[in-house]
Amino acid sequence: MQKNQQSQESAEALAVQALAFVASDPELLPRFLAITGIEAHQIRRAAQEPGFLAGVLQFILAHEPTLLRFSLETGIAPAEVGRAARALPLGNDDHERSA
Structure with missing residues (x-):
């Protein structure tokens, strides 16, 4: 269970980086605000809701050019973004890309 907690913490850190x-x-x-239906001033509060951080990663994963640019700028492999999304609450959609 400790490993799951650690992987969730790592996934949260990656999602914060993606945000x-x-x-x-x-x-x-x-585009993110339009898709999520939140306003810019609500992001901090929304980030504390279950599923928000997974949603940020799913937003990145849903558009391959965005995923590749995020990966290039951060040095994080695209497949790692998919794994992180699934490690977060409500992030179990299968969006992993092979890398």
Whole structure:
């Protein structure tokens, strides 16, 4: 069980990194907000909701050019993003890409 907790913590850290990536991009942020239905000032509160961080990773995974750019900029393999999404609450959709 300790390993699962550790992998969830690692997945959360990766998702926070992905959220920062999305938030800093003037094209991605409006698209993310439109898809999620939240407003920019609600992100901090929404980030504490179950499934939000998995949703951030699923947003990245849903668009291959975004996934590849995130991977290139962070050094995180695309497959790791998929594993992290599944390690988070409500993140069990199968979006893993082979890398």
